[in-house]
Amino acid sequence: MRVRIALLVAVTLVSGCTTGTPVADDSAPPSTGVVSTAPATGAAGPFSATDIAWLQLTVAMAQRLLPVLDLVPTRTADPAWRRLAAQMRAGSGTDLARSHQLLADSGAPATNPHEGHDMPGMITADELAALRSATGRPFQRLLAAHLRAHLAQSVRVATAEQQGGVHQGTTAMATAVVRTGTADLARLDRLDRPPAPTRPA
Template sequence: MRARMRVYAATGALALLTACGGTGMTGHEGMSSAAPVAATAARAPSANDADVMFTQMMIPHHEQAVEMAGLAASRVSDVQIKELAAKIKTDQEREIGTMKGWLTAWGKPAMSGHMGHEMPGLLSEKVMKQLASAKGQEFDKLFVEGMIAHHNGAVEMARTEQTDGAHPEVKKMAAHMVIHQRGEVALLQEIGQRL
């Protein structure tokens, strides 16, 4: 994974589009909002290539999780999955806002979708269509399987950031992701055993 991230860093400039602007972004739980991020960027250590690539890749990765969680609102049959999906949606939307704020502060562009990159845990278009067309217990099973894979991929990316990154706020978010998404994976596995 580390080698793959370095390849992305080397080729990222070819795959990136213009930066996302955006206003009214909220900060990550216990972290700065987008406005303070810009204000503190000059005082904090500079973001290195690993920080930038992690942030650029994690935004579309999170966006897919938000899309999956949004589908659960009207398709899921299990109450516990519905509650967890709502939490995932809220948490990851907050993190997306923070990460977009970082890219803006650093003067770095955001990716448009996943730009063909193979990101750990990212579900294929085919699987997303299956999820979108499923309901009830069929949806529950697909959601649990998909979100476990998705979260495990995010944890892999976050661990690479913890090792290779330099910016303390980005590393702090990565550490948060490892802890919380591993916890959600454990819960999803428990739910999956009774479906």
Template sequence: MTKRSLIRRATAAAAAATGALVLAACGGNGNDSGAAHTGHNATTPSASASAPARQGEHNAADVTFAQGMIPHHQQAIEMADLAATRAESAEVKKLADEIKKAQDPEIKTLSGWLTSWGEQVPADGEGHSGHDMSGMMTAEEMKQLESSSGKAFDTAFLKLMVKHHEGAVAMAKSEQSEGAYQPAKDMAAAIITSQSAEIARMNALLDKS
């Protein structure tokens, strides 16, 4: 009985020790796994959330730029449309056509950004109400342009469009310095480059007239 009792006790002790080791191992794995899992969860969502946030990050300056540039471009296109039937200079007509081709796609892009941001997209034709923006024509100036033709139109168009472009360049520079959305800042840079070049062309045409 004594030997059997000792054997039983030894077996029980061994089993208990083995069980304790198993539990410790499982507990350790569970803790390690939990820590790793928790760490993984903490990292993955933030990484996945920060990636689109970086791509779509925008601020109030970006919204102002988009909402201001849309009617600004719309008015420039309206002015350019007049050149097709009123301008005398082939160079003025060519410039007007280039302005339309450049700015119409930008309006679509700007509108798409505002929609994706949940912001209001200016309605077509709001250019007349936005004459307080930099370089915008007043309703009276637009009427004067509409009523002119030939060389008088060419001169008025060039002078007004220089002023209009200068306003767009100023708006684009503000976006570059204050905006956060990289595609908008890239567009602003393109506007500064292209419209500054067009201002130089228009001033050269004015010098000839």
């Protein structure tokens, strides 16, 4: 299972950049087109290809999410949605900075291998344009769908890093992402509940 998860994250998510559900192949050799399979060494031990792949994906997902969260104060007056967006923006900013630092420690290239790729959990240019043209409840409905997709995918790949990564600092960050993402999903579910039906007079 450990090898299967490592291949899932390091090979399929990074070099494949598909929008469908990735399928790991235990017989396939690791790709060398994006990250090196030789472990790099950092302050808390070696980085594996899985660690580097997850960090690169975390950077790409955070960079797509931040413009969405920045829209919230101008597109809805609801204080609960504004609070959620502010909390998520702070957390995403922290994750982005930490991921950049860990990638620098690993010696991985500073370039984003996912630049221009639309992957699960990432909002597209057209979806961002639709959000920019919406306000109030229509905006909140669109926002909820995109945040849910982002959070679910973030938790999914962070769980894979928890189980398949080797670098202590990176797996610790993945644990924090799973914890925070799960809590944010619960908050989002409370906000995005359908309105209660009105009773006849």
